[in-house]
Amino acid sequence: QVQLVESGGGLVQPGGSLRLSCVASGSIDNILIMQWYRQVPGKQRELVAGMTSGGSIEYAEFVKGRFTISRDNPKNTVTLQMNSLRPEDTAVYYCNAHIPWLEVSDYWGQGTQVTVSS
Numbered sequence: 001q002v003q004l005v006e007s008g009g010g011l012v013q014p015g016g017s018l019r020l021s022c023v024a025s026g027s028i029d030n031i032l033i034m035q036w037y038r039q040v041p042g043k044q045r046e047l048v049a050g051m052t053s054g055g056s057i058e059y060a061e062f063v064k065g066r067f068t069i070s071r072d073n074p075k076n077t078v079t080l081q082m083n084s085l086r087p088e089d090t091a092v093y094y095c096n097a098h099i100p101w102l103e104v105s106d107y108w109g110q111g112t113q114v115t116v117s118s
Contacts, residue, residue, distance in 0.1 A: 002026040002107040004095045009112030016116070017083045022095030022109055024076040033098040034071055034078035038091035038114075045094065049080060062088075085116045 008020040024031060035050035049069040050058045057069060068081040078095060095109040 002028055002097060002099065002102075002104075004097055004107055004109035006093065006095045006109040006112040009093060009114045011115045011117065012085055013118050014085060014087055014116055016085050017081070018085065018114060020080040020082065020093055020095075020112060020114075022078045024095075024097050024107070028076060028097075028099065030073070031076060031097045031099055033096075035096040035098065036069065036078070036080045037094045037096055038089075039094065039111075040091045048093070051078065082114070085114075087116045090114060090116050 003025050004022055006020060006022045008018060010018060012018050030053055033050055033052050036048040037045045038048050039045040046060065048060055048063055049067055051069045051071050053073055059067065066084045069078065071078045092111040092113050094111045097107045099105055
């Protein structure tokens with residue numbers, strides 16, 4: 001079983017910054033991909049950024065140049081540094097761990113609320 005716990009959400013003014021962190025625990029030796037998704041009510045969950053254990057990174061177009069994802073593989077942690085935040089970044093942000101060699105390959109955190117408002 002794998003558990004993910006996010007932290008770092010909150011309320012910030014437009015143009016501000018927040019740092020989200022996610023720690024994975026359980027019987028895991030390696031996590032292939034760690035990702036951040038976000039969701040607003042009434043819309044599908046969307047990918048924000050992802051990073052493989054080898055260091056390959058993918059960003060959604062709407063965060064390129066503003067958000068930075070990083071990982072600490074031995075500690076099974078992933079961080080999302082969010083700068084130049086906009087009101088449209090308001091959402092619940094979820095951490096995802098993709099471990100395809102396990103019977104259950106995808107794990108999710110409980111989500112953390114990010115609100116960008118003046």
